[in-house]
Amino acid sequence: MSRFLRLGVNIDHVATVRNARGGAHPDPVRAARLAIEAGADGITAHLREDRRHIVDRDIERLMAEIDRPLNFEMAATDEMLAIALRHKPHAACLVPEKRTEVTTEGGLDVIGQHDHLVRPVGELSAAGIRVSLFIDPEPAQLDAAKRLGAPVVELHTGAYCDAVEPAEREAELARIVRAAAHAEAIGLECHAGHGLSYDTVGPVAAIQTIVELNIGHFLIGEAIFVGLTNSIARMRKAMDTARAAAASA
């Protein structure tokens, strides 16, 4: 049986455009509301240490004004932990964060960072927040996530999406397929995201053990041409079509 595939829309880059001029327009909370109307099951926002896009007030407003789950992406720092524990979003996705990177460039090294991650994973979980770890699709990283007691992993799809040669893309997709099967085998809920577009979403949506995709940059970019409602509705359709086709194959 096919499991439902949720779409989390990441609204960070609405805030990027707003911040380019200061002021309040365009408003990421308005984008979140539209995203929900267009088929998003949840909203994702990354409060970075340097507040380059989403700012603290956006998180406060998202918590108060939207009626779908908020997936709060955060670095495992004391500052972000305190903010998450204050707001208690539905989920917190722990991501690696380097000040100089343009976007989240690789997954968390859960193996190497075990000791550093014990406290945030424990405190977030104790507060009732569903913890997810953003990792590369490597079985050893999944095993380490399981050891930490995180219930969810999000597989980094960036290498698959960035692959230019078909053979390389196939190989990266195969890594995601294997990792998603491993997640199921060891009892972790599996999400995926990063860099997904209309061209790349189908094969990932077809993996039945993945239950959530988080997508941002492409959707906000495409919205410039077709509007946010249309860009999201088309993504939702591409996901659902690929999922249904794979389930009936």
Ligand code: PXP
């Ligand atoms: N998932 C995680 C953990 C991320 O850090 C990001 C980027 O903020 C995304 C998904 C969405 O990636 P993109 O904006 O490339 O769709």
